[in-house]
Amino acid sequence: MRKGDHNYALARTQRKAPSLPEGLLWRELRGKAGGVKFRRQHPVGRYVLDFYCAAAKCGFEIDGIVHEMRDRPMRDAARDEFLTQQGIQVDRIPARAVLDDPVGVAEGMVRMCRAIIEGER
Template sequence: MALHNRKYLKENRRELRGSLTPAEAELWKYLKEGQMEGRKFRRQHSVANYILDFYCPSERLAIELDGQIHQNSNSEYFDEKRDQALESLGINVLRFENKEIFQNLEAVLQEISSSFSR
């Protein structure tokens, strides 16, 4: 079975790409078209059974933006398990709160850039 972009998640991925959150749309402006040090990012890319907000294949890097729904114990537990599963596949996960995109975008971009292998 394919690990990336499984067919049964195709419609979900398409819907999510068409309805980015404001924070996702803002960050995408800086990630798309190789603007981040030439790295290609994909929006709403699936790995295993998870749909990632952003994924950089060359760096094996997932970026997740968390809104208020992620600020409860059930969501935090799920996010932790998801991150562990992705890390077991060799994928590094960076998480940011939505508000960080609007309040400190430069620091977010710097952290993403710092995670790149040189």
């Protein structure tokens, strides 16, 4: 995709107005958290990942209650399948977990990515 495409504009907009859980988590991950670099609102194909670690090829989705409603579970499953086909491991984190312990969630994300990166070396 080119920078002018829809998903890049959507990602840019979402970075400017994050949800509360995403904002709290980004405060912990910004820069190089524990030596691991994360991107937020990273476009991949027709999707935008909430957080992405390129070194580990790992994406993180912060899921609120809406992800349990109507056809959303099926849409999320199709999205995860597409991302897996792109070689990206996806981890879904409940928004409530981030609200309850953003530091702990961030530390878990760093540990997971570091384990993947070190496993490849």
